[in-house]
Amino acid sequence: MSDMIRKTSLWERLGFDIAYGYSEGRKVLILSALFVLLLITVGVAITFGAYSISIVDVYGIVLAHLSPFGDLSSVTKLHNTIVWELRIPRVLLAVAVGTALATAGAVFQGCFRNPLVEPYILGISSGAAFGAAMGIVFSSFFLSIQLSAFIFGSMAVAMAYFLARVRKETPIVTLILAGVIIGSIFSAMVSILKYIATDAALREIVFWLMGGFYYATWNDVHLLVPIIIPSFLIMWALGWKLNILSMGDDEARALGVNPEKYKFVLITLATLVTSLAVSTVGIIAWVGLMMPHATRMMLGPDHRYVIPASAMLGGSYLLVCDTMARTLTSAEIPVGIITSILGAPYLFYLLRTRGKAMLG
Amino acid sequence: MTPMLEVKDLHFNYGNTTILKGVSFDVNEGELCGLFGPNGCGKTTLFKCCLNFLKSHLGSIRMDGKDVKDLRVEDMAKIVAYVPQEHKPPFPYLAREVVLMGRTPRLNGFFGISREDKMKAAEALDLLGLTELADYPYNQLSGGQRQMILMARAIAQETPLMFLDEPTSALDFSNQIRIWRIMRMVAERGVTILACSHDPNHVSWFCDKVVVMKDNRILKEGTSQSVITEDTMDEIYQDVCSVRSIGGIRMVLPRDVALRQEMEGFGRWDQSRECMSRQQV
Numbered sequence: 001m002s003d004m005i006r007k008t009s010l011w012e013r014l015g016f017d018i019a020y021g022y023s024e025g026r027k028v029l030i031l032s033a034l035f036v037l038l039l040i041t042v043g044v045a046i047t048f049g050a051y052s053i054s055i056v057d058v059y060g061i062v063l064a065h066l067s068p069f070g071d072l073s074s075v076t077k078l079h080n081t082i083v084w085e086l087r088i089p090r091v092l093l094a095v096a097v098g099t100a101l102a103t104a105g106a107v108f109q110g111c112f113r114n115p116l117v118e119p120y121i122l123g124i125s126s127g128a129a130f131g132a133a134m135g136i137v138f139s140s141f142f143l144s145i146q147l148s149a150f151i152f153g154s155m156a157v158a159m160a161y162f163l164a165r166v167r168k169e170t171p172i173v174t175l176i177l178a179g180v181i182i183g184s185i186f187s188a189m190v191s192i193l194k195y196i197a198t199d200a201a202l203r204e205i206v207f208w209l210m211g212g213f214y215y216a217t218w219n220d221v222h223l224l225v226p227i228i229i230p231s232f233l234i235m236w237a238l239g240w241k242l243n244i245l246s247m248g249d250d251e252a253r254a255l256g257v258n259p260e261k262y263k264f265v266l267i268t269l270a271t272l273v274t275s276l277a278v279s280t281v282g283i284i285a286w287v288g289l290m291m292p293h294a295t296r297m298m299l300g301p302d303h304r305y306v307i308p309a310s311a312m313l314g315g316s317y318l319l320v321c322d323t324m325a326r327t328l329t330s331a332e333i334p335v336g337i338i339t340s341i342l343g344a345p346y347l348f349y350l351l352r353t354r355g356k357a358m359l360g
Numbered sequence: 361m362t363p364m365l366e367v368k369d370l371h372f373n374y375g376n377t378t379i380l381k382g383v384s385f386d387v388n389e390g391e392l393c394g395l396f397g398p399n400g401c402g403k404t405t406l407f408k409c410c411l412n413f414l415k416s417h418l419g420s421i422r423m424d425g426k427d428v429k430d431l432r433v434e435d436m437a438k439i440v441a442y443v444p445q446e447h448k449p450p451f452p453y454l455a456r457e458v459v460l461m462g463r464t465p466r467l468n469g470f471f472g473i474s475r476e477d478k479m480k481a482a483e484a485l486d487l488l489g490l491t492e493l494a495d496y497p498y499n500q501l502s503g504g505q506r507q508m509i510l511m512a513r514a515i516a517q518e519t520p521l522m523f524l525d526e527p528t529s530a531l532d533f534s535n536q537i538r539i540w541r542i543m544r545m546v547a548e549r550g551v552t553i554l555a556c557s558h559d560p561n562h563v564s565w566f567c568d569k570v571v572v573m574k575d576n577r578i579l580k581e582g583t584s585q586s587v588i589t590e591d592t593m594d595e596i597y598q599d600v601c602s603v604r605s606i607g608g609i610r611m612v613l614p615r616d617v618a619l620r621q622e623m624e625g626f627g628r629w630d631q632s633r634e635c636m637s638r639q640q641v
Contacts, residue, residue, distance in 0.1 A: 022456065022478065113450040240473070243457070244464055246450050250413050254444075255517070256437025256465035301451035 027305045030298055034312040038095070041316045045091050045323045050330070051082055058083050090216035094322040094335075095315035096224045097213075097277040098287055102314025103232050104270035105288030106295075106306050110242040111263050111270075112172050115296075119274040119288035122179035122267075126186035127156025128278040133193040133205045145208070149279035156182050157271045169260065171249075210334035211282030213322050220280050227276060231269045232311055238266060239304035246303075284336050286343035287314050293350060362425050364389045364521055364552040365410070370419035372402075372409055378576060379405040380417070385571050385581050387554060389520070392547040394563035394584070395556035397573030398596050403556045404445070406573070407525055410554075411442055423521055437465035441514035445525035447506060452497035455509045459485055459494075462516035484516040488542060503530035511542060522546065524555040528562065540566040560601070560612040564588040572596065588612065 046062070047055045057075070061083045064070035072080060104119035112121065120126075131152030135145035142148045157179075164170045164178040194202055235242075241262050244252045249259040274288070295309040318335070321342065325335040363386035370383040379402045387393040395403055408414045410421050412428050421428045423439050431439070441462070453461075462484070463477040485491050488508055493501065498509060507530050514522050524543070528536040540562055547553050547568070557563050563570050563584060570587040572580040574596050580587045593601040593612060602618035604611050613621075 022454075022460075110451075115451065240464070240467070243453070244461055247461070248447075248450075250408075250411075251442070251444060251447075253413060253433050254411060254437060254440075254442035255461055256434045258433040296451070300457075301453050302457060 027299050027302075031305065031309055031312075034309055034316075038312045038316045041319050042091055042095065045094075045319050046083065046087050048323050048327050049082065049087055050327065053079055053082065062088070085218070086216075089218045089221050090213050090322070090326075091319060092221045093216040093224065093281070094213055094319045096221065096228050097281050097284065098291075098314040098316070098318030099232060099311040100224070100228045100273035100277040100314075101284065101288040101318070102291035102310040103235055103307055104274040105290075105314075106292035106303065106310045107235055107242065107266050107270040108288075109292050110246045110303055110306075111266055112176060113246050113248065114176075115293065116289070117176075118285075119270060120183075120278075120283070120285075121176060122160045122271070123156035123183035123186060124153045124271060124274050124278060125283045126183040126190065128153030128275065129190050129209055129283065130156075130186040130193070131279070132208050132282070133190050133197075136201050136204050136208065137193050137197050146279045150275050152186070153275040153278055154271060156186055157267070157275075161267065169249075170263065207334070208282045211284040211336040212325070212332065212334045213281055214332060216281075224276055224280060228273050231273050232307075235266060235269050236304070236307045236311075238262065239302070239307050242266065242303040242307075243301075246301075282336070284318070284339055286339045286347075287318055290343045290347055291317060293347065297350070363387055364391075364424060365393075365554060366420075366422040367406075367410065368420045368422075370406070370409060370417055370421065372405055372414065372417040380409065381576050383419070383573075383576075383578055385578055387552055387569065389552050390547060390550045391568045392543055392553045392555070392566065393569045393571060394567035395554060395571050395573065396558075396560060396563050396588075397556075397579075399558075401573045402576045403573055404525060407442075407523055407554075407556070411440065411523060412436060434465060437517070437519075439519055440521040440523060441517040441519040443507070443510045443514050443522070443524040443527055445529065447510065450499075452499050454494065455490070455496055455498050455501065455505075456481060456485065456494040458498045458509055459512045459516050462513035465517065480518070481512075481516045484512040487515060488512050504532060504535050507531060508535070508539070511539065515546065520551060522551055522553045524553065526556055526558065528557060528559070536562065560588055560593065564610050564612065585610070 047053075047058050057079055061072075061075050061080055064072050064075065065084055101119055105117075108119050108121055109115050109117045128149040131149040132145050134152070135142040135148040160175065160178040160182045161170060163182070164175040166174070190205075194205055197205060241257050244255050244257040245259055245262055245266075247255075252259040252262075277284075291310040291314040292306055295306050295313055299305045299309055318339065321338040322335045325333045325338050365387040367386065368384050370380050371378075372380040383402075383406060395406070397403055405414065409417045410423075410428065412431070412433075415429075423431075423436075426439070428436065460473065460477065460481040463473065463480060467473060467477065482491075482494075485494055488511060490505075490508055490512055493505055493509065498506065501509065507527060511524075511527065514524075527543070528539050531539060536559075543553055543555060544566055555567075565584075567584050569582065570580075570584045571578060572587055572592055579595060580592055588603065588610065590601070590603040593603060600615060601612050602615045604613055604618055
């Protein structure tokens with residue numbers, strides 16, 4: 001009994017309290033359900049693959065690696081490589097990228113007060129595509145395609161941001177227009193590169209643009225996860241501020257939230273994770289647009305719940321898509337194709353049924 | 361006693377267009393002050409300067425004794441609440457969530473919102489009799505209902521000063537009166553209110569003090585009895601209104617309606633027109 005009292009007071013000290021018809025209990029329940037869904041998806045995804053390995057063997061290998069007394073001697077080297085060096089990093093990377101894109105999508109939609117915004121709105125995708133194409137075409141000048149894509153992707157957003165900044169203010173409409181302008185410039189430059197590229201390089205550029213997890217390694221996981229997790233946590237912690245920002249700049253100011261400061265922080269973090277994701281796996285459409293929508297339909301528009309929910313849903317969704325991409329046919333299907341084919345009808349359905357309520 | 365809001369010699373221009381030239385007035389604590397003036401006289405700009413949305417102005421604005429130029433956005437929101445005029449709702453937040461947003465300047469903790477904040481939001485909704493709207497998505501409410509929800513949000517913000525930009529513009533007659541009554545009630549609790557309005561009667565019936573603006577400056581300032589007079593109305597609207605006392609209550613009427621009444625009975629528009637044109641000659 002005394003235990004319970006202490007527990008509630010801790011929750012209250014954190015400022016979290018289930019009362020007064022905000023249906024927060026239900027929302028927390030849905031968040032937990034999504035977390036379980038994510039775990040199950042991961043658990044199932046690692047057992048699928050082109051090369052069939054029994055479920056018992058797969059988990060044997062995972063346990064052997066995770067537990068300190070693990071014994072790998074009973075496992076064949078081939079199985080170990082497939083599960084631990086190929087599947088697991090790929091699964092973790094898909095979850096990380098899905099989380100990053102969906103979180104960034106929710107943040108951009110809130111900041112721009114527009115539910116149809118994608119994380120690529122400010123030109124990240126075109127910038128990163130240009131960077132990657134440069135890396136592919138002039139491979140001797142650029143150390144790595146990934147680094148070059150990351151730099152140009154972030155640069156595109158920075159350019160759009162400073163182009164739109166007038167008298168210490170960045171009006172949303174100007175910012176989106178600046179993003180469109182920067183994006184189209186970089187797209188044009190990608191076209192130039194495609195035009196001058198050799199056949200092999202052209203093929204590589206096209207493949208990169210479609211996005212995929214073919215080359216996922218532990219290195220990528222080690223690079224992305226330690227940046228994505230803290231960025232996600234900060235964005236989540238700013239969820240309530242994002243609610244206020246989504247009411248408009250003047251109202252945010254009147255409610256004590258400095259719009260310039262928080263928009264800058266949120267856009268920077270969202271750009272960082274998107275840019276990282278894009279530079280690692282290429283351009284994957286729809287995840288960042290659709291996941292925030294789907295979560296808003298389940299949980300309502302409060303970003304304190306939308307951000308974690310779309311992160312987990314995004315992770316699960318991209319993992320499902322990628323698992324399909326690598327198992328549906330004997331050759332790999334670029335994952336971007338699957339996310340679009342699954343995503344477009346869903347969004348169409350949303351627009352037809354709940355469009356008015358969702359879009360105001 | 362220092363006034364709650366003190367505006368001194370305020371100048372502002374958008375590029376080459378002068379919007380405010382030398383505006384000065386003040387409002388004492390607990391007063392309900394009406395800001396009255398024709399379209400385009402600079403009322404909204406004055407509001408935005410006071411709230412620090414527009415920064416590059418000359419002159420000084422002091423709220424609760426503090427110069428707004430020195431106030432951070434976070435501290436400003438603890439002094440003044442703002443009810444905007446029109447509002448485009450982006451996401452379907454519930455009405456109760458919108459009211460809860462008023463608590464933002466006073467939040468702390470990771471999840472941010474304590475039971476006390478929710479209680480304050482529920483009280484504000486209750487005070488305005490809006491409890492049954494609480495669970496509706498805010499962007500599906502009518503304009504008038506949205507306006508009332510925004511009032512509730514301002515009340516939940518618990519500031520000593522409240523700015524309302526045409527709070528009754530979207531409302532039907534009974535709700536207009538309801539909002540003014542609420543403003544009176546809030547003022548009586550010690551909150552200072554500055555509200556702009558286009559209805560001279562509302563201003564003269566409900567406000568303690570009226571500030572009349574015309575052509576980017578203050579025309580008159582004082583109690584509603586001394587300010588809302590036929591002279592003032594003539595000066596801003598040029599022979600459109602007459603002021604009459606009906607049962608001891610001052611009424612601003614369209615001049616032809618007032619004259620028609622005096623021509624004994626209704627239905628004599630031709631005569632009242634004649635009378636008006638003679639007057640103008």
